[in-house]
Structure formats: structure tokens, C-alpha cells
Amino acid sequence: MGSRASTLLREEEIEEIKKETGFSHSQITRLYSRFTSLDKGENGTLSREDFQRIPELAINPLGDRIINAFFPEGEDQVNFRGFMRTLAHFRPIEDNEKNKNAAASEPLNSRTNKLLFAFRLYDLDRDDKISRDELLQVLRMMVGVNISDEQLGSIADRTIQEADTNGDNSISFNEFIKVLEKVDVEQKMSIRFLH
Amino acid sequence: MEDLWCVAAGVFQVWVFVVVFLIMLPAMFGLSLGVTGVYIQILVRILEWATLRIQRGRQEQPRIIERAGGSMQEEMGPLRSSCSLSGREFALSDAFYFCKKGLESIADDQVTQRFSSEELASWNLLTRTNQNFRYISLRLTVIWGFGVFVRYCVLFPLRITLAIIGLSWLVIGTVLVGFLPESSVKNWLSELVHLTCYRICARGLSATIQYHNRENKPQKGGICVANHTSPIDIVILANDGCYAMVGQIHGGLMGVIQRSMVKACPHVWFERSEMKDRHAVTSRLRAHVAAKTKLPILIFPEGTCINNTSVMMFKKGSFEIGGTIYPVTIKYDPRFGDAFWNSSKYNMVSYLLRMMTSWAIVVNVWYLPPMTRQDGEDAAQFANRVKSAIADQGGLLDLAWDGGLKRGKVKDWYKEEQQKMYSSIIVGQNGFNSAAPCSAGPEQQ
Numbered sequence: 001m002g003s004r005a006s007t008l009l010r011e012e013e014i015e016e017i018k019k020e021t022g023f024s025h026s027q028i029t030r031l032y033s034r035f036t037s038l039d040k041g042e043n044g045t046l047s048r049e050d051f052q053r054i055p056e057l058a059i060n061p062l063g064d065r066i067i068n069a070f071f072p073e074g075e076d077q078v079n080f081r082g083f084m085r086t087l088a089h090f091r092p093i094e095d096n097e098k099n100k101n102a103a104a105s106e107p108l109n110s111r112t113n114k115l116l117f118a119f120r121l122y123d124l125d126r127d128d129k130i131s132r133d134e135l136l137q138v139l140r141m142m143v144g145v146n147i148s149d150e151q152l153g154s155i156a157d158r159t160i161q162e163a164d165t166n167g168d169n170s171i172s173f174n175e176f177i178k179v180l181e182k183v184d185v186e187q188k189m190s191i192r193f194l195h
Numbered sequence: 196m197e198d199l200w201c202v203a204a205g206v207f208q209v210w211v212f213v214v215v216f217l218i219m220l221p222a223m224f225g226l227s228l229g230v231t232g233v234y235i236q237i238l239v240r241i242l243e244w245a246t247l248r249i250q251r252g253r254q255e256q257p258r259i260i261e262r263a264g265g266s267m268q269e270e271m272g273p274l275r276s277s278c279s280l281s282g283r284e285f286a287l288s289d290a291f292y293f294c295k296k297g298l299e300s301i302a303d304d305q306v307t308q309r310f311s312s313e314e315l316a317s318w319n320l321l322t323r324t325n326q327n328f329r330y331i332s333l334r335l336t337v338i339w340g341f342g343v344f345v346r347y348c349v350l351f352p353l354r355i356t357l358a359i360i361g362l363s364w365l366v367i368g369t370v371l372v373g374f375l376p377e378s379s380v381k382n383w384l385s386e387l388v389h390l391t392c393y394r395i396c397a398r399g400l401s402a403t404i405q406y407h408n409r410e411n412k413p414q415k416g417g418i419c420v421a422n423h424t425s426p427i428d429i430v431i432l433a434n435d436g437c438y439a440m441v442g443q444i445h446g447g448l449m450g451v452i453q454r455s456m457v458k459a460c461p462h463v464w465f466e467r468s469e470m471k472d473r474h475a476v477t478s479r480l481r482a483h484v485a486a487k488t489k490l491p492i493l494i495f496p497e498g499t500c501i502n503n504t505s506v507m508m509f510k511k512g513s514f515e516i517g518g519t520i521y522p523v524t525i526k527y528d529p530r531f532g533d534a535f536w537n538s539s540k541y542n543m544v545s546y547l548l549r550m551m552t553s554w555a556i557v558v559n560v561w562y563l564p565p566m567t568r569q570d571g572e573d574a575a576q577f578a579n580r581v582k583s584a585i586a587d588q589g590g591l592l593d594l595a596w597d598g599g600l601k602r603g604k605v606k607d608w609y610k611e612e613q614q615k616m617y618s619s620i621i622v623g624q625n626g627f628n629s630a631a632p633c634s635a636g637p638e639q640q
Contacts, residue, residue, distance in 0.1 A: 030259050034302065037311065054307055055600050056300035059609040061617065062290060066297040090298050121290050139285065142293065144614030147622055155285045155621070163287070171287075180288055188291040191299055192261040 008036075008044070009080070017081065021088035021108055027193055031087065035080050045077035046070070061142045065121045073126065089117045092190040112177070114189040119176050130171040132156055235403055235531075238554055241338065242530055259303045267292065267616050285621045305594060309501050310601045311540075312533045346552045350401065354551040357399035365392035366455045373458025385459035386437050393433040400427065401555040406435055411562035413438070413521035416487035418480075420513060421523040422585055423495035424503040425536040426543070427550065428525055431558050438493040439463060439483065443470055461489055477516060484518040491521065496578065497598045502535040503527050505592035509582045511574040519565045522581050524589035528557035539601070561588045 009032050017028055036042075038050050051067045052058055060066065070078045070086045078086075088108040106113065122130045122138050135156045143152070163171045163179040171179075270292045368388035375381040397404065412435070413419040419438060421428060432438065440462045444453055453464055463483055469475050483489055496509035503526065514520065527534040532553025536546050550556070563584055568577045579595075586593035597605075 027259075031302070034259060037307070051301065052604075054300055054304050055596060055605040055609075056304045056306065057297055058605045059613060060293055060297045060300070061610060061614050062293040063297060063610075066294060066301075087298065087302065090295070118288075118290055118294060121294065122287070138290070142289070142614065143618040143621070144611055146615050146618035151622065159285060159287065176287065183288045183291075185288075185291070188288065189295060191295065191302060192263070193302075194258055194261055 017084050021084050022091055024195055035083055045079050047077055089113055090191045093186045111185050114185050115177055119173050132160055260299060262299055271620060306596045306600055309505050311537060312535050313502050313504050313529050351552050354399045357395055361392050361395035361399055366452060369455045369459035389437050393430050396430050397434050400550055404431055404434055404558045407561045411564050412436055413491040415490060416484055417491045417519040417521050419491050419493050419521045419523055420496050421525055422506045423497045423500055425500055425534045427534060437490050439490040441492055441494055443467055480516045484516055499598040499601055500536045501598055505594050506582055506586040507594050507596055507598040509578040511578045514574045514578045519567055520581055521565050522563040522585050524561040524585045526559045526589040531555045531557045563588060
């Protein structure tokens with residue numbers, strides 16, 4: 001008579017995920033239900049097609065980049081731990097109770113890690129630099145066919161010009177952080193998870 | 196040994212007696228002995244008790260996230276300086292908006308949940324709906340076990356018998372009526388046969404149906420549209436009136452039933468090839484409606500089964516035929532049995548078996564006032580108007596998404612709209628502004 005979903009998720013695993021991501025017990029079980037409902041193949045992992053089946057994600061201009069963020073380098077399947085780890089980036093920062101795990105490394109949802117997530121959206125080849133080409137490609141995803149190549153090129157050039165401080169014609173992560181230092185990243189890159 | 200046979204024969208006689216006199220005959224005359232009513236009352240008591248016990252254990256919240264509303268314009272606005280010329284410049288932080296929306300839809304979206312059964316806030320003692328509930332107490336388990344016994348060993352055989360009787364009666368009855376010449380007597384007899392059969396089938400599912408606003412019942416020469424949750428919808432609606440069914444001819448048992456039904460009164464069955472030709476379909480339906488003496492057509496414009504928590508896009512084809520539309524809302528009570536047919540998970544037979552081993556089917560049917568297309572309204576707008584009325588009445592969520600997303604991909608058009616909207620934000624309606632005289636300093640504020 002046990003439940004279909006949570007028998008597959010053991011208490012120890014929930015504790016580990018809790019420590020790693022900061023989600024509460026009930027949030028983890030609910031997200032696990034969500035994970036299993038997306039997992040049509042019922043093999044405990046999600047593939048890119050499973051994500052594509054969400055209509056609201058499929059129509060998102062950056063949908064493919066977001067889906068890609070879930071999959072580690074070169075892999076095609078993501079398990080529940082990886083799923084939670086990626087979602088954890090979007091936990092609101094004020095949810096971190098003080099000194100919960102002060103000794104641990106930086107929490108996944110810190111400002112820096114949120115910015116890193118966004119940086120990786122642009123950095124297509126994961127070489128820790130946003131080149132002009134990569135910026136152009138992502139811009140093209142966002143605007144579709146509505147802006148000409150030249151206009152888009154100018155936009156990309158100007159963006160790099162303003163952000164690039166060491167003159168290598170690409171944006172490194174530190175330059176990225178500098179450019180966005182006045183942006184309210186905490187609010188823009190957080191989702192309100194209900195308890 | 197002899198005694199055993201006598202006992203068996205006796206039991207069988209009682210069985211037949213019960214079935215014929217307590218179920219079939221009342222069904223023919225549309226009466227009810229009130230047994231089902233009492234059964235439902237008892238069930239409600241037990242389920243409430245079970246719910247309380249479970250709620251002592253845990254609190255469940257159905258939603259995972261709370262979305263911040265706001266359009267693309269609003270969300271991207273505060274990221275920019277007060278540069279209010281035509282269009283603003285691109286900023287690296289623009290991606291944040293799409294990122295957040297994307298992650299929100301991964302955590303919880305409006306569409307994919309409609310294609311699987313509704314999650315209940317409390318358990319209704321059926322194993323199949325036991326998703327998040329674990330072992331609570333011995334008493335509950337005992338009740339559950341007893342419930343299994345009752346459902347599978349007592350109710351199920353009874354229901355199967357009724358279903359078989361109902362269907363064979365339909366086939367035989369309609370064939371017999373078909374021999375008569377066209378006349379009002381034939382129509383009356385055909386109605387009687389259809390109604391009786393559907394009533395028996397409804398008993399076969401322990402269905403309790405509550406009809407509201409019967410003065411709005413669909414009339415002859417009209418089109419009846421309803422939200423679609425399962426094949427049982429037809430039985431539910433046909434318990435209260437006769438409709439002309441529309442559909443594709445199947446082979447096998449379904450085909451036999453379809454062919455015999457059409458002998459008694461005109462239904463509209465299509466060959467598979469004809470279904471592809473929208474024009475042919477529309478003209479046949481139009482001819483049927485134009486003959487004002489024919490029964491109202493029953494159509495489910497969603498085109499597929501949805502899980503009864505929302506109403507999805509209505510295909511406009513049904514609304515181009517003309518004539519008066521009679522909207523109907525069907526709402527199942529999920530506590531007693533999950534009526535949704537998840538066709539990707541269960542085939543028809545296993546679905547029917549699940550139905551017959553549920554507690555009961557409790558349905559509310561609302562007949563809404565008839566609607567016609569107004570001037571200056573095209574078929575799609577009319578369809579949306581009818582859809583909103585139906586959703587409103589049943590307390591269902593009105594979604595614009597296409598039910599076809601159950602199986603197919605979403606159209607690229609939607610993504611292109613988003614891209615267009617974003618482009619007009621960064622470039623403006625009248626093109627590129629290169630020498631943007633904004634306040635000095637980086638635009639990325």
C-alpha cells in the first residue's frame with residue numbers, strides 16, 4: 001500500500017539533498033513528484049525530450065539553453081540529484097537561515113552562483129568566456145528573425161565593448177559580474193517555492 | 196454434491212431476480228429505488244472519516260511555486276536606465292527574464308498536469324490514487340482491505356453483468372426497431388431502447404447523475420457541445436435524452452454497436468478516410484442539423500480527453516456548422532472514482548475495468564442556455580465564448596492551450612511571438628537607434 005513516488009526516494013537521500021540544496025523536506029518530496037511526472041520513460045532520469053514536452057518551456061526562446069543547463073558536460077540524462085541541484089540555484093537568497101551550514105561551501109543559490117548560471121547560458125562552449133560569436137548566437141535565439149544581422153552585430157559589439165576591460169574581445173566571468181553589479185540578481189533569478 | 200448444486204442454483208435465481216426486478220425494470224421506466232443514493236451517503240461518511248485520519252498525519256499543498264505575474268515589458272523594465280526613447284538597448288541581464296520563466300515552467304506548468312489524473316488532497320481508499328500517502332493506521336488498512344473485497348467481489352460482477360445486458364439489449368433492440376417503417380412510433384421506440392440501455396449501463400457503473408437546468412436541454416436540430424473527460428461522457432449525457440452521435444466507424448464490437456444503432460435513428464458515422472476531409476465532415480453535419488427533425492448532434496470540441504480540472508482549446512470546426520449551440524458542463528466528483536481516461540497509459544478495456552472497480556461515479560451535469568454566433572464574431576471567437584461559459588459553470592480552469600499537446604508538439608508560432616515581443620522591446624517599433632543619447636555611463640543598470 002506504500003506510495004508509488006516516495007518509496008523510491010529514501011529518507012537518507014532526502015537528507016542529503018536537503019543539506020546540499022537547502023530545500024525543505026516537503027519541497028523535496030513535491031519536486032520529486034514533479035520529477036516523476038515528467039519522467040515518461042519511468043527510468044529515474046530525465047532526457048532532453050522530457051523537458052521539451054513542457055509547452056511553456058518549448059516556446060521559451062532560451063528554452064534549449066535552459067534545458068542544457070541541467071545536463072552535465074556530454075551527458076544526456078539527468079537524475080533527481082542533478083535536477084534538484086540546478087533548481088536550487090533559483091531558491092531565494094533570504095531563505096538561507098543564518099549559520100545553517102556556515103562551515104559549508106558557498107550555497108548553490110548565492111548571488112555569485114546565480115550569475116554563474118546566467119553566464120553559462122551565454123557561454124555555449126563552456127570555455128569560461130563569452131565570445132562575440134556566442135553572444136550573437138544567443139541574441140539570435142532571443143530575437144528570432146525580427147532583427148537583421150548587422151543590427152544584431154552592432155548590439156553584440158557594443159555589449160562586449162562596454163563589458164570587456166582587459167581587451168581580449170570577450171567577456172569573462174569577472175567582467176560579467178562587474179557589468180551586472182547594480183542589477184537585483186537576487187530577485188530576478190529567484191523563484192518563490194512554497195513550503 | 197447435490198446440495199451444492201441446489202445452493203448454487205438458488206443463489207443464481209436470487210441474483211437474476213435482483214438484477215431484473217431491482218435494476219432492469221426500473222431502468223426502463225426511469226425510476227430509481229434509491230439504493231445508489233444510500234450507498235453514496237455511506238461512502239461519503241466513510242471517506243470523510245478516512246480523510247480525517249490521514250490529515251492528522253500530514254498536510255499536503257498542491258502547488259509547488261508561486262508565480263510572479265508581469266509581462267515581458269514590466270519585468271525587463273526595471274533592469275534598464277530611464278532611457279525612454281523608441282526601444283532600449285540590449286543588456287546581458289535580459290536573459291534573466293527568460294531564465295526565470297523557463298525554470299518556473301519546469302517546476303510547475305499549467306498544461307502537462309491536465310493529461311494525468313487529478314491529485315487528490317485526501318485519499319479515497321483506492322490504491323490507484325495512493326500517491327503520497329503511506330501506512331497510517333491498522334484501522335485504515337482494514338477498511339481499505341474490506342473496500343477492495345467489496346469492490347472486486349461484490350460490485351464488479353454485478354456491474355459486468357449489467358454492462359453486458361445493457362449493450363446486448365442496445366444491439367438487439369435497435370436492430371428490431373430498425374425493421375419498422377419510418378414513423379413517430381419508430382422514433383418513440385428507438386428513444387425508449389436507447390434510454391433504457393444507457394440507464395442500465397449507468398447503473399453498471401454505479402453512476403449518480405445530477406442534472407441541473409433541464410429547461411436548457413438540447414433541442415432537435417441543434418448541436419450539443421460539452422467538455423470531454425472520458426468515453427463515459429456519452430453514457431452520462433444520453434441518460435437524459437437522445438443524441439445523434441458523431442464519430443468514426445470502428446471495427447469489432449464497437450463497429451457492431453455503431454451499425455445497429457444507426458438502424459434505429461440517424462447517427463453520423465464517418466469512414467476513416469472521410470474524417471480527414473474537413474469539408475465533407477462539415478457538410479454532412481450541416482445537412483443533419485438543417486433537417487430540424489433530427490436529434491441534436493453531440494460533439495466534444497476539445498478533441499481529446501482532459502482530466503476534468505480545466506477546459507482546453509475548442510476546435511473551431513464544430514462552430515462553423517451553424518445552428519444553435521447548447522453548451523453542457525460535465526463535472527465528475529473525484530472522491531469516488533477517477534473518470535479521466537489517460538489513453539497513453541490505459542487502453543479502453545483496462546480503463547473500463549478500472550471504472551467498474553471504483554466506488555462510484557458521481558457527476559454533475561449543467562445544461563447552459565443556448566448560444567448562437569453573433570455578427571462580427573468568427574468561429575474561433577465564438578468557440579472561446581462557449582468554452583468560457585462551460586468552464587465558468589463547472590469551476591474549471593479556462594486554458595487556451597490545445598488539447599492536442601497531449602500527443603503533439605507546440606506550434607513554433609508561439610515562440611515566434613515571444614521573439615517578436617522581445618525584439619520590439621530592445622529595438623523599438625521604428626528601428627534601430629544607434630546614437631542613443633542616454634545618460635552617460637553603462638546602460639546596464
